[in-house]
Structure formats: C-alpha cells, structure tokens
Amino acid sequence: MDKTVYFNEARGLEVLRDGPSVWVKQEGKSGRRIPVRLVGRAVIIGNVRLDAGIITLFADNDIPVIFMNRKGEEAAVTIPFNHHLPKHHEEQKIFLYSEKNTLAFKTWLFSQKRKLQINTIKRLSEAAAEKMLSAGFRDKDYRLFISRFISGKEDQYRVVKGIVSNLIKEMVVESLIKADLEPHTGVLNRRHNFGLALDICQALEPEADLQSIGFLKACHATPPDSQKWNISGDEIKDIAQRFENKRRIVHETIEMIIDELFRLMREMRL
Numbered sequence: 001m002d003k004t005v006y007f008n009e010a011r012g013l014e015v016l017r018d019g020p021s022v023w024v025k026q027e028g029k030s031g032r033r034i035p036v037r038l039v040g041r042a043v044i045i046g047n048v049r050l051d052a053g054i055i056t057l058f059a060d061n062d063i064p065v066i067f068m069n070r071k072g073e074e075a076a077v078t079i080p081f082n083h084h085l086p087k088h089h090e091e092q093k094i095f096l097y098s099e100k101n102t103l104a105f106k107t108w109l110f111s112q113k114r115k116l117q118i119n120t121i122k123r124l125s126e127a128a129a130e131k132m133l134s135a136g137f138r139d140k141d142y143r144l145f146i147s148r149f150i151s152g153k154e155d156q157y158r159v160v161k162g163i164v165s166n167l168i169k170e171m172v173v174e175s176l177i178k179a180d181l182e183p184h185t186g187v188l189n190r191r192h193n194f195g196l197a198l199d200i201c202q203a204l205e206p207e208a209d210l211q212s213i214g215f216l217k218a219c220h221a222t223p224p225d226s227q228k229w230n231i232s233g234d235e236i237k238d239i240a241q242r243f244e245n246k247r248r249i250v251h252e253t254i255e256m257i258i259d260e261l262f263r264l265m266r267e268m269r270l
Contacts, residue, residue, distance in 0.1 A: 002040020004247070006240050008233055009046025009070065017053030036061050041170055045163075045236055046070045064177070066170045070231055072162025077194065079173060079183075087180035092196070094268045095187045101268055105187045108264050109203050112257055116206035117142050123210055124149065142206075149213045156219075159231050160239060161212040167243050168204050168250060172197045175254045181261075200257055207250060215239055 005022065007015055012027025022034040036057055042065040044050070055078060058065050067075040095105040121142070122129040128145060137145075150157040176183040176197060186195020188202065219235065231239075243250075 003034075003038050004041050004043060004240075004244065005034060005039050006043045006045065006236075007048045007050075008236050009048055010233060014049045014051075015054055016051040017057050020057075022054065022057070036063070039063055041065070041174055043167065043170065043240075044068070062177075064170055064174050066166055068163065068166050070236075072159040072166065072231070074162075074166050074169075077170065077173065079177065088262075088265075089182045089185070091265050091269075092182055092185045094265055096185075096190070102187055104268070105264070108260070109188065109199060112203040112260065113206065116204065116253070120206040120210045121145060124213065146209050146213070150216065153216050156231075157212055157216060160215050161208050163231070163236070163239055164208045164211045164243060165201065165205070167240075168208060169194070169197055169201050171247075171251060172200050172204070172254055175251070175258055176200075179258050179262075181258070200254070200261075203257060204250075204253070207253065211239075211242060211246065215242060 007013070007024075010026060012025075014025045016023045016025065018033065020036050022036060022039070023031060024034065025031045039058070039061070040063065042058055042063060044065065044067045046069060055065065059078065065078045067077070069075060095101050117139075118129070118133065121132060124145075132141065132145065173183050173194060181196065183194050183197045184192075186192055186197075186199045189195040189198040192198060215235075215238065219238070
C-alpha cells in the first residue's frame with residue numbers, strides 16, 4: 001500500500017514542493033525529500049506552513065489530503081478535481097428512488113456496523129461479548145459498554161476518536177474514488193458533502209472506538225484541565241503509528257463494505 005505522510009504542527013516546520021517531490025524543512029534538522037510517487041494520502045495536523053504548490057502536487061497525483069486541528073476536528077478535505085461524474089454515479093441513486101430502497105440501505109449499513117461492534121466487544125472483553133451476544137444488544141447497549149472504558153477520560157477520548165475517525169474517513173474517500181463511486185451521494189447523510197463517505201464511516205465507528213480505547217489504555221497522562229486539552233505532538237505520532245499498524249486491516253474492511261455496496265446495488269436493479 002502507498003505511504004501516508006503526516007505533517008504535524010512543529011516549530012520551524014515548512015513543507016515545500018520540489019519538482020515531483022515534497023521537501024520537508026525544520027529548524028535544527030536536516031531536510032528530507034519524499035517522492036510524491038510513494039505517497040498515497042496526506043494528513044495535515046495543526047498549523048503547518050505549506051507551500052501552495054504542495055496542494056496542487058497532491059491533486060495532480062490523485063492524493064487526497066485531510067486537514068484537522070489538534071482537537072481532532074476536521075477543517076477540510078481536498079480531493080483531486082475531475083469534471084467527469086464517476087462511472088457509478090447514476091447507479092448509486094437507486095438507494096434514493098424509494099423509501100423501500102432507502103430502508104434497505106439503512107438496514108444493510110446497520111448490519112455492517114453491527115459486525116464491527118461485535119468485533120470490538122470481543123477485542124475488549126471476551127466475557128462481556130459472551131454475555132451481550134447471548135442476550136442480544138442494542139446500539140445504546142454498545143454505547144454503554146464503551147463508556148465503561150472511557151470513564152474519566154471522556155474529553156481525551158473525544159479528541160483521539162476525532163483524529164482516528166478523520167484518518168478512517170480519508171481512507172474511505174480514497175477507496176470510493178478508486179471504485180468510481182460518488183463520495184457525496186449519501187443516504188443517511190443525504191445532501192451533505194462526502195455524504196456516502198460519512199455513511200460508511202458510521203459503520204466503521206466501532207473501529208475508531210477500538211483504536212481510541214487502545215490509545216487511552218496505553219496513555220496515562222491526565223491533563224490539568226480536560227476542557228482545554230490539546231493533544232501533544234508525541235501523542236499524535238503514537239495515534240498515527242497505531243493507525244498505520246492497522247491500516248491494512250482497516251483498508252480490507254472498507255473494501256469489503258464497498259464490495260457489499262455493489263452487491264446491494266445489483267440486487268436492487270433485478
């Protein structure tokens with residue numbers, strides 16, 4: 001898989017375009033060059049000084065870029081411009097043709113989310129999984145289960161999950177574009193920018209829960225004022241590394257969901 005490049009706010013950091021490469025400068029450190037052909041996606045966190053040519057370099061090479069602040073809040077997503085509609089643009093509208101089709105999509109999406117919820121519960125507690133699965137559980141039961149792992153760290157969890165969710169969203173957008181699907185044609189998030197990506201990200205929320213809780217278990221820092229907590233550069237690197245360690249699994253899950261989406265579209269056309 002292509003490399004993800006992370007540019008995290010740091011003193012004296014500057015990112016420039018150098019022909020077909022990215023040139024990274026920082027005070028007190030040697031510059032480094034990253035050939036754009038090795039980059040699959042880019043993540044900009046915080047106030048990073050960028051050469052305007054960097055954005056066009058990424059766009060020219062079909063590389064999506066996500067911008068977020070240090071609270072895990074998304075500021076923007078850029079994708080390559082293409083005035084042609086994706087190949088499957090019209091086919092996707094089948095989910096919006098009738099209430100029956102919309103309901104079928106929602107039912108399908110919930111089933112995808114439920115699979116990942118079960119996996120997350122099992123990863124966090126085999127005992128709880130056995131009990132919950134035998135009795136059956138609702139979405140609010142899942143949320144209650146997750147709340148036990150984040151008690152006292154709700155604000156840190158919100159920030160970490162925001163970062164992880166944005167990283168997942170970028171992967172979803174990238175996969176949708178490569179599958180010739182329109183990322184804006186959503187069903188649950190109809191008429192929203194990146195509506196379909198947001199729909200799929202709802203199904204992937206349990207993966208964001210799992211990675212966020214994993215980080216909190218390993219991080220023992222307690223901020224003096226959680227309401228104003230800004231995650232540190234080292235902590236962002238830790239989150240990014242954990243995410244990269246699971247990138248292949250997450251990518252395979254996204255591709256599986258998209259394959260199932262195509263299957264659902266074909267069934268509705270019959």
